[in-house]
Amino acid sequence: MKLAVTAPDRLVVRTVRVADPGDLISRLPHPSALAWVRHGEGLVGWGEAARLHVPGGAGRFAAADRWLRELFGSARIDDPVGVPGSGPVAFGGFGFDPKSPDSVLIVPRRILGRRDGQAWLTTVGEPDEPLSIVRDPRAPERLSWSDGALTAPGWQNAVGAAVERIRGGRLGKVVLARDLYAHAAEPIDARVLLRRLADRYPGCYTFAHAGLVGATPELLIRRTGGRIGSLVLAGTTARGTDDADDRDRAARLFASAKDRQEHAYAAEMVRDALAPLCAELEVPAEPELLRLANLMHLASPVRGRLLEERSVLDVVAALHPTPAVGGTPTDVAMDLIRELEGMDRGRYAGPVGWIDARGDGEWGIALRCAELDGTRARLFAGCGIVADSDPAAELVEAQTKFRAMRHALEG
Numbered sequence: 207m208k209l210a211v212t213a214p215d216r217l218v219v220r221t222v223r224v225a226d227p228g229d230l231i232s233r234l235p236h237p238s239a240l241a242w243v244r245h246g247e248g249l250v251g252w253g254e255a256a257r258l259h260v261p262g263g264a265g266r267f268a269a270a271d272r273w274l275r276e277l278f279g280s281a282r283i284d285d286p287v288g289v290p291g292s293g294p295v296a297f298g299g300f301g302f303d304p305k306s307p308d309s310v311l312i313v314p315r316r317i318l319g320r321r322d323g324q325a326w327l328t329t330v331g332e333p334d335e336p337l338s339i340v341r342d343p344r345a346p347e348r349l350s351w352s353d354g355a356l357t358a359p360g361w362q363n364a365v366g367a368a369v370e371r372i373r374g375g376r377l378g379k380v381v382l383a384r385d386l387y388a389h390a391a392e393p394i395d396a397r398v399l400l401r402r403l404a405d406r407y408p409g410c411y412t413f414a415h416a417g418l419v420g421a422t423p424e425l426l427i428r429r430t431g432g433r434i435g436s437l438v439l440a441g442t443t444a445r446g447t448d449d450a451d452d453r454d455r456a457a458r459l460f461a462s463a464k465d466r467q468e469h470a471y472a473a474e475m476v477r478d479a480l481a482p483l484c485a486e487l488e489v490p491a492e493p494e495l496l497r498l499a500n501l502m503h504l505a506s507p508v509r510g511r512l513l514e515e516r517s518v519l520d521v522v523a524a525l526h527p528t529p530a531v532g533g534t535p536t537d538v539a540m541d542l543i544r545e546l547e548g549m550d551r552g553r554y555a556g557p558v559g560w561i562d563a564r565g566d567g568e569w570g571i572a573l574r575c576a577e578l579d580g581t582r583a584r585l586f587a588g589c590g591i592v593a594d595s596d597p598a599a600e601l602v603e604a605q606t607k608f609r610a611m612r613h614a615l616e617g
């Protein structure tokens with residue numbers, strides 16, 4: 207696999223403790239933001255000390271992991287803080303489809319971290335290298351919207367075709383997505399979107415990576431030393447108009463055979479993928495409810511302890527794509543996605559997150575997100591389809607999922 211690399215021969219890295227910086231997102235000096243923030247904690251980064259473009263292929267996670275081990279292994283690191291996310295960190299986003307050429311890792315020149323009452327600043331490269339600062343991000347104005355690969359009726363037809371294929375018995379589940387474009391008068395500044403997403407979805411992982419911006423509720427994997435955690439999501443209903451309506455909807459979600467089946471496919475695959483890697487693994491027998499500002503999901507929190515030393519990217523490789531974004535069986539679902547969606551998902555529905563020099567890190571599934579390109583944003587939303595899915599209801603669900611990014615753009 208031929209990697210495209212921009213990196214110095216040897217990284218010089220220094221982490222220092224800093225006073226609590228407060229809100230991390232408002233500390234980003236430039237629109238080319240890197241971020242991973244939940245409940246005000248996490249990491250933000252800016253500048254670029256090293257970048258890796260990973261070509262498509264099933265071995266892309268292993269190739270990225272090897273490159274990072276070499277880069278971080280040869281670095282001169284002074285890190286008295288010594289917690290997950292201190293020292294050098296790479297922010298990454300991988301293409302959903304192994305064939306996609308879109309996977310990128312970036313090691314920023316500055317990383318500001320905040321967790322459990324501690325805060326730190328990491329400098330990669332010479333501390334006095336000037337960084338350009340662009341203050342006062344402006345909100346997008348005069349937005350207009352256009353369809354992506356498929357119109358709404360076209361996508362409903364694709365869902366109908368998927369249901370037929372599932373009823374034909376070749377697969378149990380497939381997740382179908384569609385894209386939508388927003389056009390603004392001026393280049394869109396990721397920081398405005400991050401701010402709005404973090405304010406509205408504090409329990410989600412608000413992320414920015416090389417123009418991909420979103421707030422995902424789904425944690426693919428977190429590794430802290432030997433401990434791992436994951437939050438499997440599948441099965442969705444919109445929030446109600448009041449508490450009683452919320453309770454009714456949640457009860458219907460738990461009683462819905464279709465949603466339970468969608469969820470079971472995802473939770474079982476995550477269990478099966480993690481079991482061989484773990485000395486201990488806890489997967490709840492029944493899902494619980496995850497409430498977001500716009501949606502409620504069936505959720506299975508998974509915990510485990512790794513059998514042997516492996517980096518978080520190594521575990522990502524074992525998990526992606528889960529049936530929360532692909533389907534069951536994976537290969538049949540991937541082919542059907544390529545056939546019916548009529549688009550390349552890019553990094554949407556792929557792993558997005560960060561990894562440090564210890565191999566610790568947090569990776570989510572890039573959902574509720576948009577890919578920024580100057581004045582244009584490409585939004586994505588997808589839905590799990592099983593034998594009982596109704597195309598019209600799935601379209602409504604996809605529109606609700608778009609709402610997170612529509613709101614981030616429109617305010």
Ligand SMILES: C=C(O[C@H]1C=CC=C(C(=O)O)[C@@H]1O)C(=O)O
Nearest residue numbers: 439440441442530587588589590
């Ligand atoms: C594919 C998406 O959501 C996934 C995650 C949670 C619930 C899902 C569902 O109920 O269909 C999807 O599997 C998306 O938001 O684009």
